[in-house]
Amino acid sequence: MISIVIVDDHSVVRSGLSMLLSAYDDFEVVGEAAEGNEAYRVVEKTNPTLVLMDLSMPPGKDGLSATSEIKKSFPSTQVLILTMHDDEEYLFRAIQLGASGCILKNAPHQELVQAIRQVAKGDAYLYPSATKRLIEEYMEKVKGEGADSYSLLSDREREVLSLIAKGYGNKDIAEKLVISVKTVEAHKANVMEKLHLKTRPELVEYAWKKGLIGYSN
Structure with missing residues (x-):
């Protein structure tokens, strides 16, 4: 009942x-x-x-x-x-x-x-009309997330991006991640290509917006 x-x-x-x-x-x-x-x-x-x-x-x-x-x-x-x-x-x-x-x-x-x-x-x-709007809102969210290329970055590329944004130079990043400077430069180039960014300041601004700078490593 x-x-x-x-x-x-x-x-x-x-x-x-x-x-x-x-x-x-x-x-x-x-x-x-x-x-x-x-x-x-x-x-x-x-x-x-x-x-x-x-x-x-x-x-x-x-x-x-x-x-x-x-x-x-x-x-x-x-x-x-x-x-x-x-x-x-x-x-x-x-x-x-x-x-x-x-x-x-x-x-x-x-x-x-x-x-x-x-x-x-x-x-x-x-x-029904509310269900339709909820679905539309969800699809817009998915579409927005799809447009953000951050999901395309590998774990290592995300680490490099975060460290660049925190002010580490290539040599410091290489020592911190125990990889070569050349590898760091390659990761950086890949990150910039995937995120469609051209300069280091743009990388820093992007990292701030993603909330990456507040993360500890």
């Missing part, structure tokens, strides 16, 4: 959702709340499987704050955000605070039922 607490500032919405969900044999609505502080108290009292959480509940505590507090105190209780707004800022923030998913209030009730069942068993759920 999936026990559910419904949190929304509109009593009509709470009543409608309660009637809808109670029609399913595997759902049991064990509590309702009109804002975040009340939601916390109801969750503390009922220990539900899932909280169906509205985001905006003026003038009471909002859904994001309530989600954070509930997940900190009752980590086994899942939170599914129910919102009117297709706003990725709120969506990503809710997920960061512990919500397991988000669904729009205008979604078909079959989708809501599916989302509740999915989140209740520990999986995540996002409405």
